[in-house]
Amino acid sequence: xxxxxxxxxxxxxxxxxxxxxxxxxxxxxxxxxxxxxxxxxxxxxxxxxxxxxxxxxxxxxxxxxxxxxxxxxxxxxxxxxxxxxxxxxxxxxxxxxxxxxxxxxxxxxxxxxxxxxxxxxxxxxxxxxxxxxxxxxxxxxxxxxxxxxxxxxxxxxxxxxxxxxxxxxxxxxxxxxxxxxxxxxxxxxxxxxxxxxxxxxxxxxxxxxxxxxxxxxxxxxxxxxxxxxxxxxxxxxxxxxxxxxxxxxxxxxxxxxxxxxxxxxxxxxxxxxxxxxxxxxxxxxxxxx
Amino acid sequence: xxxxxxxxxxxxxxxxxxxxxxxxxxxxxxxxxxxxxxxxxxxxxxxxxxxxxxxxxxxxxxxxxxxxxxxxxxxxxxxxxxxxxxxxxxxxxxxxxxxxxxxxxxxxxxxxxxxxxxxxxxxxxxxxxxxxxxxxxxxxxxxxxxxxxxxxxxxxxxxxxxxxxxxxxxxxxxxxxxxxxxxxxxxxxxxxxxxxxxxxxxxxxxxxxxxxxxxxxxxxxxxxxxxxxxxxxxxxxxxxxxxxxxxxxxxxxxxxxxxxxxxxxxxxxxxxxxxxxxxxxxxxxxxxxxxxxxxxxxxxxxxxxxxxxxxxxxxxxxxxxxxxxxxxxxxxxxxxxxxxxxxxxxxxxxxxxxxxxxxxx
Numbered sequence: 001x002x003x004x005x006x007x008x009x010x011x012x013x014x015x016x017x018x019x020x021x022x023x024x025x026x027x028x029x030x031x032x033x034x035x036x037x038x039x040x041x042x043x044x045x046x047x048x049x050x051x052x053x054x055x056x057x058x059x060x061x062x063x064x065x066x067x068x069x070x071x072x073x074x075x076x077x078x079x080x081x082x083x084x085x086x087x088x089x090x091x092x093x094x095x096x097x098x099x100x101x102x103x104x105x106x107x108x109x110x111x112x113x114x115x116x117x118x119x120x121x122x123x124x125x126x127x128x129x130x131x132x133x134x135x136x137x138x139x140x141x142x143x144x145x146x147x148x149x150x151x152x153x154x155x156x157x158x159x160x161x162x163x164x165x166x167x168x169x170x171x172x173x174x175x176x177x178x179x180x181x182x183x184x185x186x187x188x189x190x191x192x193x194x195x196x197x198x199x200x201x202x203x204x205x206x207x208x209x210x211x212x213x214x215x216x217x218x219x220x221x222x223x224x225x226x227x228x229x230x231x232x233x234x235x236x237x238x239x240x241x242x243x244x245x246x247x248x249x250x251x252x253x254x255x256x257x258x259x260x261x262x263x264x265x266x267x268x269x270x271x272x273x274x275x276x277x278x279x280x281x282x283x284x285x286x287x288x289x
Numbered sequence: 290x291x292x293x294x295x296x297x298x299x300x301x302x303x304x305x306x307x308x309x310x311x312x313x314x315x316x317x318x319x320x321x322x323x324x325x326x327x328x329x330x331x332x333x334x335x336x337x338x339x340x341x342x343x344x345x346x347x348x349x350x351x352x353x354x355x356x357x358x359x360x361x362x363x364x365x366x367x368x369x370x371x372x373x374x375x376x377x378x379x380x381x382x383x384x385x386x387x388x389x390x391x392x393x394x395x396x397x398x399x400x401x402x403x404x405x406x407x408x409x410x411x412x413x414x415x416x417x418x419x420x421x422x423x424x425x426x427x428x429x430x431x432x433x434x435x436x437x438x439x440x441x442x443x444x445x446x447x448x449x450x451x452x453x454x455x456x457x458x459x460x461x462x463x464x465x466x467x468x469x470x471x472x473x474x475x476x477x478x479x480x481x482x483x484x485x486x487x488x489x490x491x492x493x494x495x496x497x498x499x500x501x502x503x504x505x506x507x508x509x510x511x512x513x514x515x516x517x518x519x520x521x522x523x524x525x526x527x528x529x530x531x532x533x534x535x536x537x538x539x540x541x542x543x544x545x546x547x548x549x550x551x552x553x554x555x556x557x558x559x560x561x562x563x564x565x566x567x568x569x570x571x572x573x574x575x576x577x578x579x580x581x582x583x584x585x586x587x588x589x590x591x592x593x594x595x596x597x598x599x600x601x602x603x604x605x606x607x608x609x610x611x612x613x614x615x616x617x618x619x620x621x622x623x624x625x626x627x628x629x630x631x632x633x634x635x636x637x638x639x640x641x642x643x644x645x646x647x648x649x650x
Contacts, residue, residue: 006373012373012375035471035473036471037468037469037470037471038471039372040368040369040371040372040468040610041369041372042369044365044610044613044614044617044618045610045611045613045614045615045618046614046615046616046617046618047614047618047621049614069621069622070622070623070624070625071625074297074298075297075622076297076300076301076622077621077622078297079297079298079301080301083298106621107623107625107626108625125615125618135601136474136601137474137601137605138474138475138601163637164637164640164641165636165637165640167633167637169626169629169630169632169633170625170626170629170630171626186623186625186626187625188625188626188628188629189629190629208611208614208615210471210472211471234629234632234633234636235632236628236631236632249625249628250628251624251625251628252628252631266624266625266628
């Protein structure tokens, strides 16, 4: 089948309209999970079908798209999704955070602050923050409706009782504008503060679970915690070994079989930009002259 | 020296080329044609059509070829293709009572109007490998007789006439469609049946089996199992009447199960129902058992906590395309989440170690 056999950005216009309606509802009720009739996509469930559908519904021919997975533009699934839209929508793609109008992400928020007019699309595996406390959808919907979040606080308290701190390191639950408890997708909790008061539109798509939710620009998002155990956005206590940045989120890379390891920025675009500006980390290759 | 991994794009391209070569296999062996798969792997084709929710034997055969015989992968290809198809409308309900029967058995009556027809079944074959097939022998033609013109009405309708069966629910409502609307709980029976008809054969089989072993027991008899082709008719608005647009092969199973009733209401048998594209009696029988188990609430039975009684559990987990995608996604990179856990576990260990040292001092 030729590429022309597909509509712009793959989905037919009726499907995109259905998704846009869900997005508008999500924007109107921040943090509320809107059921939508997720379609079968030509990539597997669990691999970003929700994000892909949201991106498809948002893209216009003038958009510039960036796709990251684990912060990186060149991980295989990011490459695959970027190629999908380059082929079916013919939009321009970029790896530069600042140049992108739409960014689809899995598990990270870019280090470079987003600006007004940008859209950040998250891929979400399990949209329900209460799912592992209550497996039944009919129950969790009721709990959200009644604002019954006691179970979540008990879970966090039990963490502290057992480990001395809240032992959730990613997909750390947040409360949106004092109302809905929301799963921020499996971003590290280091990224949680960036959810709040963000000038960009943040959209969350869960394809297999058929849910969409959203944070309009400048929405207040608070990570759940206790007064005596405040939320801390933690990261590895190192600097990037390539660009020297001490404030970015780091990936750990095992370099030999004798315990050798190095730490590098998980956001590849951020790291490359810094190195191009002349920043050097502990293990950065020598400047070639 | 560490270099940030590059070349995902090249790796993907090379992997796809390798895959195509593996799919073809030894080039000295003749390549399979779509027609060969369609004609000689017809039960695989049927399964792909049933769980792919698209009745097209040629496309199903193509999908099986492309998927190297991995049926779940083939079902995935069909599902992804199916969503791109425009919808012109809906057919009239198929009249399975008027099916051109190739197989029809009842476990509840020795003989029935229209008779029992064994048809092309593996039942009563001795499962011995037939080495003649490996020797590329010719298959002799089966004996023939002319078709029986006696009508073969649904057997449960005969019980129904005596008031022994619970009456069929009828409704003029258009049933909901889980491929067009998000699945929401509680799901009514048409929606449950749709999910089961598309559901994974193995999963539905195991659930049905679990009811037989006591996890939500329903005492099922196969009232009737029929396989054959049915005409599909559609009303064309411009014409103002229905025309036949094709035919589909279907497997339909109706079970007779234990009773409802009370001191005031006379006891009646209850029903389970299964309907699947193609010849697939295992799936249709399984489906009817699970359907019946899921009806515990409306029939006033106890919920014993059995998995097959739990509609949320069954419906949210029976789709193998959802299941396989989510299962296999854990092989995607999770560096970021794993890193955050590493950092957490190191901190917890450090803090626990510090406390121990303090206690020792």
